[in-house]
Each structure stands twice: as structure tokens, then as C-alpha cells.
Amino acid sequence: MDETLDSRRRLALAGAHNVRDLGGYRTRSGDITRWGRFLRASSMHLLTDDDQEALVQYGLRTVVDLRRTDETASEPNVFCRSAQVAYHHLNMIGDEGLETELSQRYAQELRAGARMEGDADRIAYTYCGWLDQRQSMVRDILQTLAAGPHAALFHCAAGKDRTGVTAALLLGLAGVPEETIVADYGLTARFSVDHYQTLPGANPAVRTWEDYQRESCPPQTMQMVLDHLAQDYGGCEGYMRAVGLGQEEIGRLRDGLLA
Template sequence: MLAYERLIALDGAHNVRDLGGYRTANGGLTRWRSILRGDGLHRLSAGDIDTLLDNGIRTVIDLRNAHEIAAEPNPFTGHARVRYHNTPLFSALAPVEMMADAAVSFDMSDRYCQAIDDCQPAIAEVLKIIADAPDGAVLFHCSAGKDRTGVISALLLANAGVDEATIIEDYALTATISGPLIATLRERALGRGTPVALVDIVLASKPHSMQQLIRYIRENYDGFEGYLRGLGVQHGTLTRLGERLLHNP
């Protein structure tokens, strides 16, 4: 059996990783090289792009806003072999360098819960793009690959039947595998005058934040299934979305 690595080794990105290999409720595994999550791609080298293509990437979904893309363009815009989509998510979930005036007392899970409430049309659009993507792997990403990307990942894994403990573990992986990325974002934010305590809160990937989001979805939407149904996404789309991340029978 082919062995896969969850983290895709790249020179210009540090948090591109696979959602494959997770156990599902029916005893199966999520499919490798079908859906990947990631951080900013603007520093990818030509070799990095070839690596992603060799790993089957044929669709890229950029979750960043217009300001972020203007400052750090996506290398897959107009690419001959990749379908590129831009669906901005979570405008309230600003990049750390834009949060100098935020209160140090806030919790990242509050932002996630707010986004779950306020960004439903955009979330539905992202899920539909993934469900309807052509053959090949889908890569969706933001800037750090943990907040906007983390919420979408949680919804995808839950829809595929992955349990809550594993969803939390997947979220927390950023803290253990993305040291260079987090260090760069931290230095940049501190250079802009953002308080140290706030930077550390925003850049953390503590399990608590995803635990709180899952609790919020359970209490306010009757769980992930209820939330996904409430998005207005057609049943067939959710079925295709789950099948895309699951092994074929």
C-alpha cells in the first residue's frame, strides 16, 4: 500500500497538509490526496508548484480577501492546469497584523463562532465548489492555514463521519508542524506594533478553540449535520462532498 505523508514538504509554504487517513464512524478512512488544506501560497517556488501538481492538485480555493491577495498574489491565478477560485471568508477574522486594536481578552473561538453564524453563504459556496470540482485533488487555503481553513476543514471532516476528537487534533496540528510560518507571522505582527499577548492568542492553535466551536455548533445548530443542512446546500451536494473525502467502495 502506498505510504502518504500528511504534511506536503514545500519551500514556500509550511502548513499544506492532507485530510486523508482519518478514521470515520463506519470504520473507513478518509481518502489521501483528495482534499488538502493550506497556508498562503504566494511564496511557492516553481518546484513547489510542480510538487503540488504531482500530488494531483487541480483545484485551488483561496479564502483570503482582496486586500490580502493584492499584497500577496496567488500563483495559481490563471494557471493552465488548475482551476482557481477566490471565495473570501470570515471578514471579521482579520489577519493578525490587522488586529492591533482588538482586546487581548478575546478568544479565537469567539471569532470562529461568529463566522459560523455570519458567513454561511460563503461557507456554502466553498463546500459546493469542493463537491463539484473536477477530477483531481482540491487545495483550499488562507494565510496561516489554521482559522478560515480550520473551520472549513472541521466541516468537511464532520460531513465525512470523522469524530470530534480527530477534528480537534487536525486543527491543533498547525502548532506542531508550522513553526517557521508562525514565527514569520509573529515577527511581522510585532513589527506593526500589535501587543505581544494578542499576537500569541491569535497565532495559537489550542485544542480549546476548536472544542468551543464544536460545542457552539452542537448547542445552536443541533450539531454539524444540522448546521450543514441549514446552509441551504442541496442534499446531493453534501453527499458528493462526503464521497470526495471517502474511499470508493
């Protein structure tokens, strides 16, 4: 059975299309990641009252919003003033033009003759730039997720890029095989293509989730990111130590991840 397609994986909510539990993944040592502890998601700004109540009943007590300041201002998270859920805005990539800088550097690499192979390379280059240049913020995100014993949800806009990198770090720490981490990243396409097709400027050639995956979240992208983490930091746990997490915090994250 494909673990990514477990019927418990996706939470069916009216106001968010890509809300998923990281539970149910088998690790290399034979453990199973815990259901109901870490959730990854797309934007929360359209959640209905019933959606919010369903998440609270699911055990949600912490929300980490990874979006930029302009995104949170225009589409505020419905939990930002909640009395039941602690809301944390931790801007993963910042508002200072990092995306533009990384795009320019990528273009320079291409002009210099670097071997790049389309969208997967371009996206991976961006993700690795976040991991390398926003380490203090990634540390704050992981520390916040480690803090409590209850369900914590982290999200960006589409639940794909910033959220996908954060999910990969957690699953990697738990010892989930790389092929499963890669598959979890690519799963966004299945749950997002219908929403994507409603957006202004959507590519009309994107008709299926496979089309969307090739264009927006090709699995080989995440494999490149995992390779970068292994080569430069010794893996996900090594990266966490490098950004400043202590062994106790790493232990709390691991304990939260494993059933």
C-alpha cells in the first residue's frame, strides 16, 4: 500500500484544499510516525467555522504561519486571534527579496554553464537557498513545533514549498526513507490541481495532477534538497544542530513524530 494515500492522510475541510497529517509513515527502523501530532497545510484564511471546530476537535493547539508579511496581511489566518489555538507568524523566507536574489543567482549559474535541468533544478536551488540563508528562522520554526505535546500545524500559501521543506526536515529527523519524503512532497499535486486551475494565470496545459506535479512540485526537486542536506550538513538532524537546535529540542521533535 502507498502510505501517502492512506485515507487518514488528508483532512477534508471546506476552506483549505491541502491539509495533511504526517502520521502513518514507516521509518527505516520500523517505527511509524504518529498521527495527530504534525499537520502540513495550505492557507487557512478561508476556513469555515465548522473547519475550525473540526481542527480543534482533532487536537490542534498550535499554528505556525510561514508566509510573508504581505500574505498574512491580505489573507489573515483565521486562528490569528483564537482563544483555543496559539498562532505564530514565523516568516520563513522573509520580505527582503531573497526570492529575487536566488532567481538572479540561478540565472547567473545557467549563464556560467552550470548543468541545470529545468523546473526541478530551479525549485531545488530556491529551497536550498532558504535552508542555507534563513537558518535562524528555520530554527525558530522547529523550536515552536517542538514546544508542545498537542497537534501543531504549519502552513504557507499552497502548502507546497515552504511547507514542503519543513515537512521534509521533520520526516527526515524521524527516519522516514527518502523515497517516502519525496512522495509526500509530490502528493501536493493530487490535492491542489483543482484549486490551481481556478487561479488567474493558471497554465491551461495543466489538466491533471501529473501535469501539475511536473510543473510545480516535481519529486526530483525534493531528492535534490535531501542530497544537499546530506552533503552539507550530514542530514536533517545535522542541519537542525547546525541552525542551533539543542539535543533536548531535537529529542522532543523526534518523540512527537514517533508513535
